[in-house]
Amino acid sequence: xxxxxxxxxxxxxxxxxxxxxxxxxxxxxxxxxxxxxxxxxxxxxxxxxxxxxxxxxxxxxxxxxxxxxxxxxxxxxxxxxxxxxxxxxxxxxxxxxxxxxxxxxxxxxxxxxxxxxxxxxxxxxxxxxxxxxxxxxxxxxxxxxxxxxxxxxxxxxxxxxxxxxxxxxxxxxxxxxxxxxxxxxxxxxxxxxxxxxxxxxxxxxxxxxxxxxxxxxxxxxxxxxxxxxxxxxxxxxxxxxxxxxxxxxxxxxxxxxxxxxxxxxxxxxxxxxxxxxxxxxxxxxxxx
Amino acid sequence: xxxxxxxxxxxxxxxxxxxxxxxxxxxxxxxxxxxxxxxxxxxxxxxxxxxxxxxxxxxxxxxxxxxxxxxxxxxxxxxxxxxxxxxxxxxxxxxxxxxxxxxxxxxxxxxxxxxxxxxxxxxxxxxxxxxxxxxxxxxxxxxxxxxxxxxxxxxxxxxxxxxxxxxxxxxxxxxxxxxxxxxxxxxxxxxxxxxxxxxxxxxxxxxxxxxxxxxxxxxxxxxxxxxxxxxx
Amino acid sequence: xxxxxxxxxxxxxxxxxxxxxxxxxxxxxxxxxxxxxxxxxxxxxxxxxxxxxxxxxxxxxxxxxxxxxxxxxxxxxxxxxxxxxxxxxxxxxxxxxxxxxxxxxxxxxxxxxxxxxxxxxx
Numbered sequence: 001x002x003x004x005x006x007x008x009x010x011x012x013x014x015x016x017x018x019x020x021x022x023x024x025x026x027x028x029x030x031x032x033x034x035x036x037x038x039x040x041x042x043x044x045x046x047x048x049x050x051x052x053x054x055x056x057x058x059x060x061x062x063x064x065x066x067x068x069x070x071x072x073x074x075x076x077x078x079x080x081x082x083x084x085x086x087x088x089x090x091x092x093x094x095x096x097x098x099x100x101x102x103x104x105x106x107x108x109x110x111x112x113x114x115x116x117x118x119x120x121x122x123x124x125x126x127x128x129x130x131x132x133x134x135x136x137x138x139x140x141x142x143x144x145x146x147x148x149x150x151x152x153x154x155x156x157x158x159x160x161x162x163x164x165x166x167x168x169x170x171x172x173x174x175x176x177x178x179x180x181x182x183x184x185x186x187x188x189x190x191x192x193x194x195x196x197x198x199x200x201x202x203x204x205x206x207x208x209x210x211x212x213x214x215x216x217x218x219x220x221x222x223x224x225x226x227x228x229x230x231x232x233x234x235x236x237x238x239x240x241x242x243x244x245x246x247x248x249x250x251x252x253x254x255x256x257x258x259x260x261x262x263x264x265x266x267x268x269x270x271x272x273x274x275x276x277x278x279x280x281x282x283x284x285x286x287x288x
Numbered sequence: 289x290x291x292x293x294x295x296x297x298x299x300x301x302x303x304x305x306x307x308x309x310x311x312x313x314x315x316x317x318x319x320x321x322x323x324x325x326x327x328x329x330x331x332x333x334x335x336x337x338x339x340x341x342x343x344x345x346x347x348x349x350x351x352x353x354x355x356x357x358x359x360x361x362x363x364x365x366x367x368x369x370x371x372x373x374x375x376x377x378x379x380x381x382x383x384x385x386x387x388x389x390x391x392x393x394x395x396x397x398x399x400x401x402x403x404x405x406x407x408x409x410x411x412x413x414x415x416x417x418x419x420x421x422x423x424x425x426x427x428x429x430x431x432x433x434x435x436x437x438x439x440x441x442x443x444x445x446x447x448x449x450x451x452x453x454x455x456x457x458x459x460x461x462x463x464x465x466x467x468x469x470x471x472x473x474x475x476x477x478x479x480x481x482x483x484x485x486x487x488x489x490x491x492x493x494x495x496x497x498x499x500x501x502x503x504x505x506x507x508x509x510x511x512x513x514x515x516x517x518x519x520x
Numbered sequence: 521x522x523x524x525x526x527x528x529x530x531x532x533x534x535x536x537x538x539x540x541x542x543x544x545x546x547x548x549x550x551x552x553x554x555x556x557x558x559x560x561x562x563x564x565x566x567x568x569x570x571x572x573x574x575x576x577x578x579x580x581x582x583x584x585x586x587x588x589x590x591x592x593x594x595x596x597x598x599x600x601x602x603x604x605x606x607x608x609x610x611x612x613x614x615x616x617x618x619x620x621x622x623x624x625x626x627x628x629x630x631x632x633x634x635x636x637x638x639x640x641x642x
Contacts, residue, residue: 097372102361283343500530509527
């Protein structure tokens, strides 16, 4: 059942995600050719100052357009997967079909989550690759070895662990954090749509309420303990010197304390959001 | 065989409003049953509870002895009062969808019915009229070999020809293991098709009986009795 | 085409009457096979259970009999047919007489008017 749900979810979501990211690839290829053209243009001797100025304006505009396009693709992907698709498919008229399939609410949540996570990861990788392809030139390739060595030597100095461990841990942490974020939005939509009217407004209100409380709690935690999700000592803590900062721990212990804490925090949030979403989708479902 | 459906003190409240008040009801197999009542009487609430789209506030609802969930959804085929397909879908997409999710879906039966209505499989829903969309949805729902069909207002707002088509479809697909529950307030249109009727009002069951009994004992049609019982 | 049925009597009884009339009027010949319950139900636009009930009723009256494997047939017992035909005629006559009585006619008057009508009709 889960496999079929995921298959049909991809089929529906790909209708927007594929053209969107195909567009990203096309923009990247065109942009790359343009960058190539600009770099070659520098070697030409300009006779006219104003021509050069106009060229500069066009360049700036195109770069802005590229950046805006990247941001738009990122936001559309997130908005569509985390909010619009989940709401439309499960809490509007389509919900009458989805909730009468022989599938559990948990399977529906998991389906949406998995497809959302896969596309958001793909989206992140493609955007990263696009930027990389844009700035790539001979000197970067030549300097790559240097950067790489620098990374491996300075990473342990800052974070207290080798990059080979620290980077995967960061990526894992980012993944768990993204998934928890998605689940929290699902939770707000599920709770908001159990209301009799103003379902969307209620969902937004619940999200803002959640944000307020979670910011408050995390500020208190960070302030009191000095723990943060970056895995470094938090020098901004108001209790600077009182918390773990002065406890004599070394950088390595810090890294594990902080990332571990952040990971556990995200996990707890994610599991809590999943349980609540599931509850509201089974016991408090209230389709219009 | 177990009772197809039974409700025991089934209650549903929305906030302070009571939509269904402690109803007791059983439905046998092989019956075509009219769930009749004025608007806002609790018809849709009951059907949603049967389909697990709502959870009861109190009491119990059992289908084949089980509370609504993935298992009961395998044997209940539901036609809501709204169209729930994405307009970008083609008829084939919908056929594939139903084939994938419902093991009791009979693709050939669906195709036969579609062909009789001259609906092409490659047609997109977005190119269809509202009435045609509703017919496609009815065909999908009736092409399952379910134990219980729940049709919520299937004849509300359709023209007489479409109404006849819907009733013909219900009769053609009748089988003695399964029951059909039809909610409506347009009684005279479907009266000849019904075995039994359930009168519901303000969340209470007013009457459950067979159509023949009403006619034999009261000497009047269900429609006439309904007008009498629910006179404003 | 749905059969035209009225509101006041149980549907299966009305169906029994329709089929009876069809048999007597010769729309179904003795020994003919009846369509299946489902097809008849479709034709009449009624519930198959109701049609089943009507056919059971017809079987009881002896106009229709079931052969276990091949379906339902119209009786070939012509005596039975005549009997039922006359039964129906009797019902009609009784109805007619009742109506005439309500209009205040005596038996002699009815007879006279009836004779007159029958002669005039020729």
